[in-house]
Amino acid sequence: MSHGHSHPHSHGDARPHAHGEHDHEHAPAEPLSDEQRAVLDLGVADSDLPPAGLARRNILRTAGILGASAAGASVFGVGQAAAADGAERSRRAPRNGYLWLAGDHHIHTQYSSDAMYRVVDQVQHAHAYGLDWMVITDHGSVAHAKLGVEKVNPDIRAAREAFDNEMLVFQGLEWNIPAAEHGTVFVHPGANEVAVLREFENSFDGSVNGTGSSSPANEQQALLGLDFLATSITSGRIADAAFFANHPARKGIDSPHEIRGWRDRQPRIALGMEGAPGHQAAGIPKPYGPGSGRGYYDNSPSAASFPGYPLASYITYGGFDWMTSTVGGLWDSLLSEGKTWWITANSDSHTIYLDDAVRPPGADTSAYFAENGRYGDPVHGSAGGNVNNGDFWPGFYSRTHVGARKATYAAVLEGLRAGRMWVDHGRLLAGLEVRVRERGTRDPGHPLGSVVPVGKGKRLELVVAITKQTLPNWAQVVPHLAKVDVIRGAVTGPASDRDTFSAPGTRVVKSWDVSSSPTAVTLTHDLGAVDDGFYVRLRGSDGRRLAPGLGGASVDPAGPAADVIGDADPWNDLWFYTNPIWVLPR
Amino acid sequence: MRTTTLRGGWADTRAAEHALARSEAGHDDGVSLLGDPAVGAYTVFVPGDDDSPPQVAVVVAASPKDAPAGARAFRFPGHETLVGAMTVGELLERSSIGRVLDLTGAPVDPRTSVDTQDFVRPTVQDGVLTLVVRPGVHGVLPFEQPHPTPCCADHDG
Numbered sequence: 001m002s003h004g005h006s007h008p009h010s011h012g013d014a015r016p017h018a019h020g021e022h023d024h025e026h027a028p029a030e031p032l033s034d035e036q037r038a039v040l041d042l043g044v045a046d047s048d049l050p051p052a053g054l055a056r057r058n059i060l061r062t063a064g065i066l067g068a069s070a071a072g073a074s075v076f077g078v079g080q081a082a083a084a085d086g087a088e089r090s091r092r093a094p095r096n097g098y099l100w101l102a103g104d105h106h107i108h109t110q111y112s113s114d115a116m117y118r119v120v121d122q123v124q125h126a127h128a129y130g131l132d133w134m135v136i137t138d139h140g141s142v143a144h145a146k147l148g149v150e151k152v153n154p155d156i157r158a159a160r161e162a163f164d165n166e167m168l169v170f171q172g173l174e175w176n177i178p179a180a181e182h183g184t185v186f187v188h189p190g191a192n193e194v195a196v197l198r199e200f201e202n203s204f205d206g207s208v209n210g211t212g213s214s215s216p217a218n219e220q221q222a223l224l225g226l227d228f229l230a231t232s233i234t235s236g237r238i239a240d241a242a243f244f245a246n247h248p249a250r251k252g253i254d255s256p257h258e259i260r261g262w263r264d265r266q267p268r269i270a271l272g273m274e275g276a277p278g279h280q281a282a283g284i285p286k287p288y289g290p291g292s293g294r295g296y297y298d299n300s301p302s303a304a305s306f307p308g309y310p311l312a313s314y315i316t317y318g319g320f321d322w323m324t325s326t327v328g329g330l331w332d333s334l335l336s337e338g339k340t341w342w343i344t345a346n347s348d349s350h351t352i353y354l355d356d357a358v359r360p361p362g363a364d365t366s367a368y369f370a371e372n373g374r375y376g377d378p379v380h381g382s383a384g385g386n387v388n389n390g391d392f393w394p395g396f397y398s399r400t401h402v403g404a405r406k407a408t409y410a411a412v413l414e415g416l417r418a419g420r421m422w423v424d425h426g427r428l429l430a431g432l433e434v435r436v437r438e439r440g441t442r443d444p445g446h447p448l449g450s451v452v453p454v455g456k457g458k459r460l461e462l463v464v465a466i467t468k469q470t471l472p473n474w475a476q477v478v479p480h481l482a483k484v485d486v487i488r489g490a491v492t493g494p495a496s497d498r499d500t501f502s503a504p505g506t507r508v509v510k511s512w513d514v515s516s517s518p519t520a521v522t523l524t525h526d527l528g529a530v531d532d533g534f535y536v537r538l539r540g541s542d543g544r545r546l547a548p549g550l551g552g553a554s555v556d557p558a559g560p561a562a563d564v565i566g567d568a569d570p571w572n573d574l575w576f577y578t579n580p581i582w583v584l585p586r
Numbered sequence: 587m588r589t590t591t592l593r594g595g596w597a598d599t600r601a602a603e604h605a606l607a608r609s610e611a612g613h614d615d616g617v618s619l620l621g622d623p624a625v626g627a628y629t630v631f632v633p634g635d636d637d638s639p640p641q642v643a644v645v646v647a648a649s650p651k652d653a654p655a656g657a658r659a660f661r662f663p664g665h666e667t668l669v670g671a672m673t674v675g676e677l678l679e680r681s682s683i684g685r686v687l688d689l690t691g692a693p694v695d696p697r698t699s700v701d702t703q704d705f706v707r708p709t710v711q712d713g714v715l716t717l718v719v720r721p722g723v724h725g726v727l728p729f730e731q732p733h734p735t736p737c738c739a740d741h742d743g
Contacts, residue, residue, distance in 0.1 A: 213639035282735075285723070292735060300707075300730040302598060303631040303640035307656065311718045311729045312689040550690055562689055565731065567723045 075338040075451045098403035103133035104394040106346035111138040111148035115350040119155035129395030133168035140205035147373025176206035179218035182246045188239035226266040245273035252305030257498035275324035278348020282390030283568025290390045294568040318560025327556040332503035345398040345423035354385035419449025424576035431467030460527040482543025486510040491533030507555040537580040545573045596642040628657035651713040684714035699725030705732035
């Protein structure tokens with residue numbers, strides 16, 4: 001590849017990239033360069049592209065990959081674009097090339113009618129519990145659209161400064177997705193962060209606009225909301241934005257075609273979903289805890305639910321949402337299509353298990369909230385720790401680890417978009433590096449979220465470097481990783497039925513018992529000679545609650561057990577999950 | 587007339603069930619079991635479109651075989667006996683529920699204890715009144731919970 005790699009690294013990556021020494025199959029599907037983004041972004045006019053960029057765009061157009069809105073920019077599109085472009089080939093990136101920044105994109109404050117803490121309460125706890133980035137996501141509502149979205153901003157700015165900008169605090173909101181569930185929407189900080197979020201909420205929030213119920217027209221509103229965010233970026237109003245679907249299976253109202261629809265409409269903004277919901281203390285038994293479903297997943301189908309979802313979809317398994325925890329389930333059906341769709345794990349922190357703070361008398365009523373867009377600052381309560389609160393502080397239990405080139409807002413967003421992410425509960429792991437590389441080489445390989453374009457017949461391997469936890473977690477227990485599973489599925493291309501939620505070929509292909517392994521352990525799995533396209537993802541557990549998966553023991557012999565309503569101790573059932581790596585023959 | 591959609595237009599199953607109770611208390615809510623205790627009452631979901639939101643309708647049917655697939659029974663022969671805890675075998679014996687399945691679709695051992703929570707809502711699957719259960723603290727629970735967490739509830743109990 002001799003064509004230029006002279007594009008500026010405008011994300012501020014200080015590390016020099018060594019280019020030109022690898023051939024195509026080693027080109028990591030790294031984050032798109034600005035040049036590649038411009039090619040994929042039809043907000044950029046053809047006339048504004050350099051000739052090479054326009055040529056690539058026309059190739060993608062001819063292939064049907066680039067439609068009216070870059071829809072269907074699946075791994076096929078991205079992978080081929082990357083291969084055609086040489087991508088950002090870097091020998092420095094692997095292993096030590098990324099800072100792994102822990103974060104949480106789902107956190108509420110006193111600007112939510114069902115929450116209570118100051119922004120700085122959440123930031124301070126998140127910082128103490130080891131997070132590096134976080135998103136403030138108060139509920140979209142009439143009061144929030146009118147007051148809260150604006151009033152929370154000075155609090156967020158002050159919190160950024162209070163921690164010397166060590167903690168990256170994004171402003172976002174929890175979007176009532178028209179016709180669907182909730183989702184995190186957040187933006188890169190900047191002069192217009194409030195203006196864009198306010199306009200978004202006033203125009204596209206399901207509660208604010210009465211577009212919450214399931215209908216084709218309302219589903220369209222959700223897509224228009226994503227378009228608005230995309231336009232806000234291309235017009236230069238904001239530097240970046242992202243959307244994740246929250247607690248997607250909780251009520252069965254995020255249908256498979258809606259999820260595909262969001263993702264295909266704006267694949268650079270609609271990035272994924274919560275693999276694990278928050279509220280992980282909600283299943284702690286009475287009288288010590290709320291005694292509800294883990295994640296408050298205790299619902300049943302309603303008229304708004306997608307009728308195809310089984311009852312089994314309404315509960316969590318090992319603390320994870322059914323869409324993610326089911327091997328061969330909804331998430332795998334997207335991955336097997338080649339759709340980039342990533343998972344996260346968050347706190348959904350509203351009110352903290354065993355916290356004794358309360359809303360201040362007089363500034364704790366719904367009337368006060370409606371008038372002020374917030375409750376008053378919390379005060380010390382007199383009733384002791386509240387056992388009915390079902391949440392943990394950000395960072396206390398759930399973490400989303402993002403491989404970022406540096407500790408900046410832009411780099412976190414770039415890592416999220418690239419799918420360079422893994423998640424864990426209860427600090428199960430101290431560190432994790434996952435690579436796919438040519439078998440038997442010392443090639444640094446391709447990290448999580450990558451698409452590996454490779455010649456047929458080439459033999460690859462999966463390398464998993466784990467650092468087991470040696471420090472106690474926030475329950476004062478050193479978590480113990482017992483096993484690691486490799487899940488593999490074929491890439492079968494676009495689904496003919498947009499409501500498909502199964503990938504029958506995906507299954508657990510390898511399990512390692514690592515209970516007696518040393519702290520630093522490297523596991524290698526032979527992926528064989530590449531014939532057809534496939535993807536691999538990883539999962540691991542403390543091994544305390546295992547059961548055959550919903551697809552049967554031949555698919556998943558020892559997966560996460562169904563969480564018991566009223567009896568789910570989150571600390572005795574810990575899992576980690578990674579995002580996938582695809583391998584596509586050329 | 588074996589199947590009758592008596593009324594539609596309720597926002598949720600609870601409101602639909604309440605309408606039947608109100609009818610029986612003498613209010614004109616339009617839902618009736620026609621005075622026959624062998625008849626079952628079911629909620630069914632009516633999908634939304636651009637003109638109306640999704641709704642719940644009530645169907646009355648003499649047998650699960652006459653009810654739509656997926657219909658959810660809230661009145662059925664023997665339902666009033668399903669209170670407190672019992673074994674799965676007893677539940678099958680006392681009511682017109684034809685089978686009890688776990689989340690994987692496998693039949694549950696009849697000796698398993700089921701805590702009914704005084705709220706049992708089986709659904710019609712393959713023409714059979716079917717109760718899907720979930721793991722509970724002791725034995726199993728009917729899948730549908732009597733008091734689910736409402737959306738955006740103030741969890742600060």
